[in-house]
Amino acid sequence: MRALQITELTGPDTALQIVDVPEPEASHLMTPGSGVVVDVEVAGVSFPEVLQTRGEYQIKPPLPFIPGSEVGGTVRSAPAGAAVQAGDRVAAFCMLGGFAEVAVAPEFLTFKLPDALDFAQGAALILNYHTAYFALKLRGRLAAGETVLVHGAAGGVGTAALQVAKGLGARTIAVVSSDEKEQVARDAGADEVVRSDAAWKDEVKELSGGGVDLVLDPVGGDRFTDSIRSLREEGRVVVVGFTGGSIPEVKVNRLLLNNTEVIGAGWGAYMMSKPDMNREIGAAVDELIAGGAVRPIVSRRFPLDRAAEALKTIDGRGALGKVVLDVRDQAPSVGP
Numbered sequence: 001m002r003a004l005q006i007t008e009l010t011g012p013d014t015a016l017q018i019v020d021v022p023e024p025e026a027s028h029l030m031t032p033g034s035g036v037v038v039d040v041e042v043a044g045v046s047f048p049e050v051l052q053t054r055g056e057y058q059i060k061p062p063l064p065f066i067p068g069s070e071v072g073g074t075v076r077s078a079p080a081g082a083a084v085q086a087g088d089r090v091a092a093f094c095m096l097g098g099f100a101e102v103a104v105a106p107e108f109l110t111f112k113l114p115d116a117l118d119f120a121q122g123a124a125l126i127l128n129y130h131t132a133y134f135a136l137k138l139r140g141r142l143a144a145g146e147t148v149l150v151h152g153a154a155g156g157v158g159t160a161a162l163q164v165a166k167g168l169g170a171r172t173i174a175v176v177s178s179d180e181k182e183q184v185a186r187d188a189g190a191d192e193v194v195r196s197d198a199a200w201k202d203e204v205k206e207l208s209g210g211g212v213d214l215v216l217d218p219v220g221g222d223r224f225t226d227s228i229r230s231l232r233e234e235g236r237v238v239v240v241g242f243t244g245g246s247i248p249e250v251k252v253n254r255l256l257l258n259n260t261e262v263i264g265a266g267w268g269a270y271m272m273s274k275p276d277m278n279r280e281i282g283a284a285v286d287e288l289i290a291g292g293a294v295r296p297i298v299s300r301r302f303p304l305d306r307a308a309e310a311l312k313t314i315d316g317r318g319a320l321g322k323v324v325l326d327v328r329d330q331a332p333s334v335g336p
């Protein structure tokens with residue numbers, strides 16, 4: 001099969017090579033001896049793959065290896081008892097191996113793709129939307145009627161969080177850095193949008209009538225203290241990532257003063273050993289798709305042999321919604 005391997009840890013420009021390798025067996029690292037084999041149509045691209053090209057991600061397989069954590073495609077074979085079967089259109093989280101014509105995922109991380117979503121949206125579904133639901137609802141205890149502030153709101157996690165929060169009945173305020181990103185956040189359903197380079201904390205206080213209930217933060221860095229200051233009494237900040245580059249520190253007296261909380265939400269490693277929780281989140285996301293709230297925004301598509309451009313789009317803060325690779329087409333790229 002045709003696939004893309006990371007052959008050296010020298011960054012997006014030079015780390016990747018198109019190769020012809022044998023198809024994988026029906027066995028996944030997380031479920032040895034068992035796995036759903038998927039004919040991949042589209043592979044999702046995210047921050048971890050950028051980091052993997054430099055050897056900076058926590059999962060460091062021996063070289064060479066095929067990256068790619070999630071795909072949209074068609075089931076070729078599935079283990080007995082799986083919720084999917086041969087011929088089903090699916091979204092699958094394979095963790096590695098997605099940048100290839102055939103990939104394998106654990107059955108508990110393979111979900112039937114509703115008719116409303118195409119393969120590219122399937123490749124944009126699991127990492128971002130399961131994380132958003134996990135962070136907002138299971139960790140952040142979001143309730144209908146609450147107000148949520150979403151940082152990095154035009155990105156993959158950000159657009160997912162806006163849609164999931166709306167679907168759960170919340171009001172949303174998006175923080176973004178440009179006009180183009182403001183439009184994407186509005187397309188994802190943001191009720192209000194503020195700019196990260198303006199006095200956003202004061203605007204947020206005003207827009208929310210004194211403070212928000214929840215902040216979802218995939219960015220971190222300098223803005224963290226203002227995120228805590230943006231909370232109302234008993235508000236929560238959910239920490240999801242650090243695209244801003246630095247890991248913030250909290251003076252905990254701030255939490256005491258206003259009875260607030262900082263909560264961690266790490267979907268990846270935590271979820272890998274919890275099949276039932278994955279199924280529960282999958283069912284909740286399905287409901288949000290059926291209700292029309294969840295529609296992944298795919299802004300850029302590249303053929304497999306132009307994956308370096310996809311990775312550099314993310315690395316350069318240029319991703320709007322999700323970036324994907326068309327694994328089979330050798331079609332020209334789509335997007336700005």
Ligand SMILES: NC(=O)c1ccc[n+]([C@@H]2O[C@H](COP(=O)([O-])OP(=O)(O)OC[C@H]3O[C@@H](n4cnc5c(N)ncnc54)[C@H](OP(=O)(O)O)[C@@H]3O)[C@@H](O)[C@H]2O)c1
Pocket residue numbers: 046047048127128131151152153154155156157158175176177178181196218219239240241242243244245265266267268314315316317319320321
């Ligand atoms: N905790 C978990 O379980 C989990 C799961 C999935 C992803 N994540 C993490 O969540 C983060 C976001 O992922 P994503 O897929 O949403 O990324 P993304 O699509 O690239 O979006 C990230 C957003 O961060 C903002 N940002 C602020 N400063 C930035 C900088 N210096 N460089 C790049 N972006 C910057 C950008 O928005 P503005 O330009 O508008 O500021 C950008 O849109 C990543 O760190 C990822 O590893 C965590």
